[in-house]
Amino acid sequence: MPPRRWIAHLDMDAFYASVELLRYPELAGQPVVIGGGRRHQPVLLPGGTRTFSTLAGYAGRGVVTTATYAARDFGVHSGMGLMKAAALAPQAVLLPVDFDQYRHYSRRFKAAVAEVAPVIEDRGIDEIYIDLSDVPGAQDTIGFDTTGGVRAVAQEIRNTVKRATGLSCSVGVTPNKLLSKIASELDKPDGLTVLTQAEVPTRIWPLPVRRINGIGPKAGVKLADMGIRTIADLAAKDRAFLTEHFGRSYGRWLHDAAHGVDDRLLVTHSEPVSMSRETTFDRDLHAVRDRAELTRIFTQLAEQVATDLQKKGYAGRTIGIKLRFDDFKTVTRDLTLPEPVADKAAIRHAAGQCLKRVDLARRIRLLGVRAGGLVKL
DNA sequence: TCTGGGGTCCTAGGACCC
DNA sequence: TCTGGGGTCCTAGGACCC
Numbered sequence: 001m002p003p004r005r006w007i008a009h010l011d012m013d014a015f016y017a018s019v020e021l022l023r024y025p026e027l028a029g030q031p032v033v034i035g036g037g038r039r040h041q042p043v044l045l046p047g048g049t050r051t052f053s054t055l056a057g058y059a060g061r062g063v064v065t066t067a068t069y070a071a072r073d074f075g076v077h078s079g080m081g082l083m084k085a086a087a088l089a090p091q092a093v094l095l096p097v098d099f100d101q102y103r104h105y106s107r108r109f110k111a112a113v114a115e116v117a118p119v120i121e122d123r124g125i126d127e128i129y130i131d132l133s134d135v136p137g138a139q140d141t142i143g144f145d146t147t148g149g150v151r152a153v154a155q156e157i158r159n160t161v162k163r164a165t166g167l168s169c170s171v172g173v174t175p176n177k178l179l180s181k182i183a184s185e186l187d188k189p190d191g192l193t194v195l196t197q198a199e200v201p202t203r204i205w206p207l208p209v210r211r212i213n214g215i216g217p218k219a220g221v222k223l224a225d226m227g228i229r230t231i232a233d234l235a236a237k238d239r240a241f242l243t244e245h246f247g248r249s250y251g252r253w254l255h256d257a258a259h260g261v262d263d264r265l266l267v268t269h270s271e272p273v274s275m276s277r278e279t280t281f282d283r284d285l286h287a288v289r290d291r292a293e294l295t296r297i298f299t300q301l302a303e304q305v306a307t308d309l310q311k312k313g314y315a316g317r318t319i320g321i322k323l324r325f326d327d328f329k330t331v332t333r334d335l336t337l338p339e340p341v342a343d344k345a346a347i348r349h350a351a352g353q354c355l356k357r358v359d360l361a362r363r364i365r366l367l368g369v370r371a372g373g374l375v376k377l
Numbered sequence: 378t379c380t381g382g383g384g385t386c387c388t389a390g391g392a393c394c395c
Numbered sequence: 396t397c398t399g400g401g402g403t404c405c406t407a408g409g410a411c412c413c
Contacts, residue, residue, distance in 0.1 A: 035381080063381050078413090083378045097381095124384090124413045216411045249387085273385065280381060318405085328380075332407060368382085384412080392405080 031071035036062035112164035278368025315340035316371025
């Protein structure tokens with residue numbers, strides 16, 4: 001028997017919220033929402049107990065970054081505006097985002113996984129792909145179960161993550177990244193799902209098309225308009241139909257995805273392409289009336305980008321800006337310089353040149369500064 | 378109760394060069 | 396006077412993901 005390709009997708013369960021629960025164990029089982037600004041720090045009372053802000057009465061433009069499963073039971077989910085979440089679950093505890101803490105636990109869980117299986121693709125703070133094909137034991141058959149070996153390896157990885165961090169995760173193991181990403185959600189939280197290619201029709205086809213990583217809100221609506229709701233519906237369409245409606249490249253990809261076909265290799269090393277900073281204001285600002293404040297924030301964003309570049313040892317040749325207006329329309333402008341830059345004056349100046357090319361009639365909701373075309377110094 | 382912040386990749390048109 | 400292709404770079408917008 002030739003060795004089989006086994007790719008795992010590991011997804012930490014409600015990651016930010018779970019890290020907060022390690023710090024505040026008294027919140028276990030309660031609806032907790034992470035998001036918003038710095039205003040909602042817990043207060044430590046003289047007796048040693050803590051009091052927490054709740055969602056009730058929240059006013060602002062924040063969104064839910066993560067919600068505990070207890071909060072999700074009220075219909076709260078990530079990306080939802082905090083105002084709406086407050087209407088659904090006013091009693092839910094609201095905690096501010098603490099990225100430093102999450103990054104710390106992110107490094108811990110990834111290092112723990114690497115002890116068992118070193119071939120890892122980073123997919124952000126709380127997800128990774130892992131190639132299990134060459135991990136000792138993964139190709140073993142246990143009794144008549146040809147997937148028993150890889151299941152045991154995946155379980156060992158889950159145990160290791162739990163030991164190292166106190167956090168649970170969900171894992172999908174299949175022959176490729178596309179299927180593993182779907183599989184890791186099939187038994188969430190704290191689950192493990194192993195699927196073979198032969199199980200695609202029974203386990204994957206009944207799912208909605210939006211479960212496929214790469215079919216987003218727009219494509220989802222377009223497919224629904226054509227009566228294509230499940231992955232089975234999509235798999236039933238031929239290539240020509242899909243390329244006709246979605247273009248050659250995306251159409252072909254849709255066809256492959258529906259059939260569980262995905263040859264992509266793991267990307268174990270990558271260089272950043274861009275670095276950016278952006279901010280949404282508490283209230284929409286007017287280019288003339290709020291000029292001083294806009295200028296101050298604009299300069300600050302440019303300086304933050306410069307600091308980020310210098311800290312990581314990069315310079316950017318293309319400097320860009322982003323504005324979102326009160327009608328939510330977003331525009332970008334960028335400028336490619338003769339040489340890469342990383343100092344705040346150069347970035348601020350180039351960003352200023354970009355800003356001159358924008359019509360500032362509407363009020364501004366968001367402002368951002370970006371450096372692209374990065375080169376390592 | 379409208380919709381954060383940080384990214385990647387793709388497309389498409391125009392400039393410019395050979 | 397009017398006609399080519401092909402390739403690369405730059406810019407703007409948009410889809411999508413975590």
